[in-house]
Amino acid sequence: MRFLENLLEDYMENxxxxxxxxxxxxxxxxxxxxxxxxxxxxxxILVAVINKGELNEVVLMSYQYEFATENxxxxxxxxxxxxxxxxxxxxxxxxxEEFLKRCTPVGKIPEEALKKMKKFLEDDDSYFDKTERGIxxxxxIKVAFKKFEAERTRELLGELLAKVEQAEQSSTPxxxxxxxxxxxxxxxxxxxxxTAIERKNYLLFKEDANTVKIKITNYKFLNxxxxxxxxxxxxxxxxxxxxxLITLQTPIxxxxxxxxxxxxxxxxxx
Amino acid sequence: MSKNLKDLLFPEIKTELxxxxxxxxxxTLMKRFSDFEKKCIANHLGEVSTELLKGEVWKIxxxxxxxxKDRDNINFSFLYTIxxxxxxxxxxxxxxxxxxxxTDIKNRISTxxxxxxEPLGAEIFxxxxxxxxxxxxxxELIDIVTKxxxxxxxxxxxxxxxxxxxxxxxxxxxxxSDAKYKxxxxxxxxxxxIFKKCGGVNEEEFFLFCEIFSSEIxxxxx
Numbered sequence: 001m002r003f004l005e006n007l008l009e010d011y012m013e014n015x016x017x018x019x020x021x022x023x024x025x026x027x028x029x030x031x032x033x034x035x036x037x038x039x040x041x042x043x044x045i046l047v048a049v050i051n052k053g054e055l056n057e058v059v060l061m062s063y064q065y066e067f068a069t070e071n072x073x074x075x076x077x078x079x080x081x082x083x084x085x086x087x088x089x090x091x092x093x094x095x096x097e098e099f100l101k102r103c104t105p106v107g108k109i110p111e112e113a114l115k116k117m118k119k120f121l122e123d124d125d126s127y128f129d130k131t132e133r134g135i136x137x138x139x140x141i142k143v144a145f146k147k148f149e150a151e152r153t154r155e156l157l158g159e160l161l162a163k164v165e166q167a168e169q170s171s172t173p174x175x176x177x178x179x180x181x182x183x184x185x186x187x188x189x190x191x192x193x194x195t196a197i198e199r200k201n202y203l204l205f206k207e208d209a210n211t212v213k214i215k216i217t218n219y220k221f222l223n224x225x226x227x228x229x230x231x232x233x234x235x236x237x238x239x240x241x242x243x244x245l246i247t248l249q250t251p252i253x254x255x256x257x258x259x260x261x262x263x264x265x266x267x268x269x270x
Numbered sequence: 271m272s273k274n275l276k277d278l279l280f281p282e283i284k285t286e287l288x289x290x291x292x293x294x295x296x297x298t299l300m301k302r303f304s305d306f307e308k309k310c311i312a313n314h315l316g317e318v319s320t321e322l323l324k325g326e327v328w329k330i331x332x333x334x335x336x337x338x339k340d341r342d343n344i345n346f347s348f349l350y351t352i353x354x355x356x357x358x359x360x361x362x363x364x365x366x367x368x369x370x371x372x373t374d375i376k377n378r379i380s381t382x383x384x385x386x387x388e389p390l391g392a393e394i395f396x397x398x399x400x401x402x403x404x405x406x407x408x409x410e411l412i413d414i415v416t417k418x419x420x421x422x423x424x425x426x427x428x429x430x431x432x433x434x435x436x437x438x439x440x441x442x443x444x445x446x447s448d449a450k451y452k453x454x455x456x457x458x459x460x461x462x463x464i465f466k467k468c469g470g471v472n473e474e475e476f477f478l479f480c481e482i483f484s485s486e487i488x489x490x491x492x
Contacts, residue, residue, distance in 0.1 A: 003362075004410055006304045010354065014347035041272055042347040063355060065399070066406050074399045076392070080337040081348070082355045084399055104342075131400055136407040138469030140414075 004066060004141045011064050012148055016040020019155045025101040030056060033114040035077065036103040045153060047095070048087060048109045050117050056100060059117060060091035060153055067145040068134025070127070075113045079106060086134065087113065089120050091149055093156040177245040182233040184248050186256035197258045204261070206254045211247045216240065224265045231260040240265065272345035279335055279344065292331065295350050296323035299357070310365035311357065330356045366405045367398055375401060408479050411468055416487060418464055426453045427461070428488035431480045440492050
């Protein structure tokens, strides 16, 4: 009969692969049950939010419900592509709010379907009733369909990995940066600019055009309450870190900077 | 990124340009539809040709146009899939779920729902959708079975289905009763292995398999 084989060929040809995110974030609240279209170069990928969180738990949707298996819930969902869809219970992704806000909201799945999918995902012993799910998960053509689904959504797994990477990066200690709002006048300096200057209690490094990195070399200064002065500008830190950055509004010549830069620590002067 | 065709539909329809897309969709469908799908469509519309499909594609696009007005991007794949799904839902699904099955489902629901406050329409739709998926699965199984069994083995299966259902049995007329039983006993493990490879079937699915196999395949051996 070749019915499913033909359907799969067509599906594979028209389904989009590369994800295209909008430049601007949408101004909407992400709700459980909400369906989002993730744009691709062809047919968009649809996902339904099942559980809200820092990373939203979403389930893949497909209009080609002829391939539904025991893990797929067949639902009514009004969309130009089709009015019957399946929620694919074996394709769960974790997408950030940032990501979803760059996609298009296109409606909500029925409340009853949301409840059933929540239960299915929470409870390993929960199954969909045979009057609302597909059949034949081991049928070779359905296995091929699921393999393709995995392929076309591979990039969504990347979203989770990117988030994990980001979290790891943010857990590594960052160098504190102090932004000086006041305009600081620096004295004249030689044209040949240095990149580092050594002082008695610290080192100064040129970080970028407007930023200097300070590394404290006198360990008696560390973690002490300190007053930092740059010409006419000054601010206090309750615990002086070993390294910190100072960014001015204007470009810095490090030699000139060093002439007006002072750290005053309780009972110590630099 | 595929070409955005929204300009052909909005603010007004650019008939000539849209006609080329309609023709392309109809041509692709003509190539892509299997004999089975063409048969399903022919049941309602007569012999399937590119010309006939073009008329239908126009109709479907115009029907769906309003639902597309808020979309930023309408590419060829999107339009093609809308049309293809419409054909599936209107003709193929109706052929797969026979009129008798539809009536049977409606009767079943109206009997069980007399005492319940279930929304009748939604339940019927839901059962029709799952029935459709179930029947496609059985048709796929039949396809696999017919590919893996010889003509002789298929006739043996027909003989056994009709024997079990105590129906008139015109199969394997030249074989002795003893030989038919022996042939069926040899076929049983092979058939079980095919079902197992496809994930197995329960009693209800096996009965449905026998029913469809009998009407689709066994008629050839009568």
